Amino acid sequence: MFRRRPPLPPFPPSALLVGGAARDWLRGVAPKDFDWAVPDPAAAAAQLAQETGGAVFPLDEVRGYWRVHAPGEIQHDFVPLPAEVTADLLRRDFTVNALALTADRQVLDPAQGQQDLRTKQLRMVSADNLWADPLRVWRAARFEVTLRFRLEAETERTVREVTTALASGRLSMPAAERIRDELHALLSHPNSALGIQRLEDLGLLSLTMPELREGRGMLQGGFHHLDVFDHGVEALHQLLARRPDADLPLRWATLLHDVGKPRTRATDPDTGRTSFHGHDRLGAELTSAVLTRLKLPAGDVRRAAALVGAHMVPLPATEREARRFVHRRRELLPDLLSLMLADREAARGPMSSPASRRAYAQGMDRVLAALEEQPAPPPPLLSGQEVMALLNTGPGPRVGEALRAVAEAAALGEVRSAQEARDFLSAWSRHAP
Template sequence: MLRLIAHRDFPFYTPKGAIPVGGALRDLLLGERPLDLDFAAWDPEKAAEEAKGRYGGTLFPLDPERGHYRLVAGALTLDFTPLEGSPEEDLLRRDYRVNALLWLKGRVFGLPGAEEDLNRRLLVPVQEENLYADPLRSLRGVRLAATLGLGLPPETRRALARHARFLQENPSALPARERVREELAKLLLCKRAPFGLHLLERTGLLGIYLPELTHLVGLHQGGVHHLPAWEHTLSVLFHLLWLWPEAPLEARLAALYHDAGKPLTRRYDPEVGRYRFFGHAEVGAEMAKAALFWLRFPKEVVEKAAHLVRRHMDRPPEGTKALRRFYFKRRDLLPALPYLMAADRLAAKGVEAEAWPLLEAYREALKTPLPQEPLLSGEEVMALLGLRPGPLVGEALRALLEAQAEGSVASQEEARRFLLYWRDGRTAQATPAPDHPG
């Protein structure tokens, strides 16, 4: 039943008693450089130990009872699982035909239909029931379609939709959150992320893994928005990646959640004759934080994504000094914030022309990098102002650093004069006005 698909070498070390299988072979045949290697082995632990002797790295027993082991060696990840039955039987248990491949003695073999799927770049399940053997397989299918540019034929979409309904009705069958997070992160970090998210919605999987975002589907916005909220969200993500292809995960998550609060804040305003969404950035930030923490994303990623969502509606001021002060106060969000703001405008109709001046003004204002440290130390500030250690010293240093950021202070001498003026102004504000007889 196995078909010869190609004659080619496998450019990685293969332990004795192990057979390269799955996605690495698929990637090689599609012209990609694989970093995740899968091996089916008669003795997975022994094969993993042998590979460790060759590659070094760290060996993890993922599930020793089932014989699943993982070796992480630099950029390579090698997974070892038991070879149960014949190689053909092993392939018949796999998820998609493009993954049902094995390598033996310089030749790649696959199931019937695998070569056609590879040539036509299609994703077809080996058997639909195989999706239910591992509940993550439908989500992985969408991720593979996005990362590899594979098409989903109608029957595959229907199979994924049926699996989504099964997961909706059987929440106890849902995969571990950590596994879901890994697949979603891989999807978001690929250049076709908007297409992958579109597939999630079309197959019903969006409601399984990101249910809070389903309320954006079909949500009319009006005003400067010519797209419903979900299509606008995908457009923002598309434009973010167009403007900034190397955008990190937190920026992509912020694009995904930037309007998540709109369904909860939608109110009709009779004065303007349309719906408004006051406070949606703050609500969306809290929704993003709750959802992403639940999916076990790293705390730093979650906090930054939520902060970007909260600040995406801020309007940058005009003038170099004011603009430098604006971005200095949001320096932990740079350069993601102006790119997100520009992408949000490009995805609307009527304000898209604002995107280019916004980015140009940001780049022009920050030609001189923002300061990292104040020109005077805490000890120098205390000596100059006659202060003891305490909160007032930190307040003075923050004021000095902000003055440096806007360009008002450029030398230590200017820093000393600034702090003396700052102290005098602060003292004057704290001195009560004299009483007047009345």
């Protein structure tokens, strides 16, 4: 039984509402992304933008694809109305997406997608359609999680066959940008950790992030009860349980935070203890490589890598250390704390105890208190020119070191005026290497 169906916006003249928007409306879910097939996409888009005050721009002027960003984060895409609507719908990926709705709410359903909606089944329209666009195998995993549907048996067999063909090179990989968009749609869902596991189960993770799955079966001991791979997935789950608003760079960093462990694993020949020294630094490099390969924006890549590189920093034991922690990592806060807490909560091995978790929470509280006390860095007390005059030197790395030392002293409350900063710098210059 479907839920009560939500209202729909006015239909453009002679338009069909197609694909996911029609599917969601039939499920009783209010769409936020509308796909319209219309006789004149440019005119329909311009009209909607005028009516809503939205922004209109072409997606592909040659093919006549237009988009409108309307208020309320609503998106409308307009494409030409096909000459053969049924044939067009039967070229789609899954039956639940091969649906169209007319202005008078008549449903066009040539692949019996409504029946699959009722049984919550994800069934391909045809095997040829999945082979024609291999990106659809990633979409299958995403829809399983986001729609909470199950893959029909024959569809799953075809997904695995396409995945095998991709792995062997018999089938060309989709563009990295398209895979990225599917992964982001999956990672944006509250149950994205389950989706990562499903990607692995279907063989898609090895095509997407082979570095991540290197941790499968690699036991850690100590604080950890899961292998490296499952720990990363569980950390993502723990993050989203506490930070459902976490942005994509933080989600990526949490999933990949231990990606450097498999390549840094070492065993002490005398004690037999396993260590992963330097996995944070290597993990930052691997995170950058993975996300760059997936064509994420450069700023997102840098932030995710920086979070991974900092996740092993010890929490402060005193208020002074907490102020230094905030000063040195301010640009990563509070996300770094969210990552560190998710990492800790995903580790329930023999060394983990209520006492160790309390001590960790106290360290977190010290950082949060210091951040609340000083939400922004203090204004600079000295200029570069003043530093050069005081040190009797010209431009160079030493000036930058001096400015950073003064800034940290100000953040710690050790200097509060320009004269105190000058006195501090005089003493610093005598002891700095």
